[in-house]
Amino acid sequence: MAVDEQDELSEATQREAELQRQIDDLQGQVTGLHRTWEETNPELSSEFQILKEKLNEHSKQLEQSAEKLSQLESENLTH
Template sequence: MANQVTDLHKAWETTENPELSSEVQSLKEKLGEHSKQLELSAEKLNQLQMENAALRDKNKAPNTASNKKRRFNTRV
């Protein structure tokens, strides 16, 4: 049912108002471009989060060793 309404609406747009149809097409293209940019940004964010986690883990090991050494020195 929803598809039929959408199809009728599209048919009305193209026959009754070609300027509106052109504007709708332009907006759809912009939406497509923005969707692609958003997808690329999400991928980049995911990559940066993974790199951040790896660096955090790499940094955690020296800090843990330093903390253990510091605790040992304070007890002695």
């Protein structure tokens, strides 16, 4: 494999890790906001729960994409 390809894979892996950290941070913020919101607006709690579930779905999809990227990286490194 050419050095350029290894650099690109390394950059992609670093970017993936940074995006995952950002998602984790956002999920923490969302959880904190939810607690505050639930205390002040209990009638909106169910709507928030729906949005939180959608966020979790998207996070799972991102994790699956990250796994696929890792598989592709492994395949590229062995060729």
